[in-house]
Amino acid sequence: MEITSKTAEEIDEAKETEDLKKFEAIFFVSGRFLNMQELISLSDLNPIIIHELIEKLQEKYEKQNSAIEIVKKDGLWKMDVQQEYSYIINKLATGKSEFSKAEQETLAIIAFKQPIKQSVLIKIRGNKAYDHVKKFSELNLIKKKKEGHTNILSLSEEFYDYFNVKEGEDVLREVN
Numbered sequence: 001m002e003i004t005s006k007t008a009e010e011i012d013e014a015k016e017t018e019d020l021k022k023f024e025a026i027f028f029v030s031g032r033f034l035n036m037q038e039l040i041s042l043s044d045l046n047p048i049i050i051h052e053l054i055e056k057l058q059e060k061y062e063k064q065n066s067a068i069e070i071v072k073k074d075g076l077w078k079m080d081v082q083q084e085y086s087y088i089i090n091k092l093a094t095g096k097s098e099f100s101k102a103e104q105e106t107l108a109i110i111a112f113k114q115p116i117k118q119s120v121l122i123k124i125r126g127n128k129a130y131d132h133v134k135k136f137s138e139l140n141l142i143k144k145k146k147e148g149h150t151n152i153l154s155l156s157e158e159f160y161d162y163f164n165v166k167e168g169e170d171v172l173r174e175v176n
């Protein structure tokens with residue numbers, strides 16, 4: 001079989017289509033920001049091709065007028081829902097399966113009063129808040145800084161990414 005330039009072009013297009021699908025799957029399943037090394041490791045592609053694929057995915061979502069986008073931040077990439085639709089995602093993310101009503105209320109107090117002493121939070125919310133703080137800390141939603149016998153709690157960068165809000169926005173509207 002002779003490979004013509006048309007056949008080679010078709011092979012290249014098929015490979016690119018397959019690579020785009022691979023990247024969509026990687027971004028969809030990860031649900032977090034990925035660095036270039038992770039993208040190389042997961043896709044077995046070189047950085048130049050990866051950059052091209054990311055751009056093509058971004059263009060694809062723009063052309064389709066999709067609610068999905070590929071976000072770049074500090075050399076990291078993530079598939080996300082556009083800001084205007086984040087309220088839907090936040091309702092799902094803060095539903096029964098993710099955070100209990102009590103956990104949501106504890107997180108809202110941290111968001112509202114940050115920085116807040118953990119001891120003050122416990123006085124407001126009761127001993128169950130220790131478990132909430134532990135969970136939020138494990139999810140990297142809050143920062144804990146030791147001060148005396150207590151911790152100072154504040155929202156982390158990951159909180160803003162997780163709930164898809166910008167620092168300074170009305171966070172309580174998003175958490176509740």
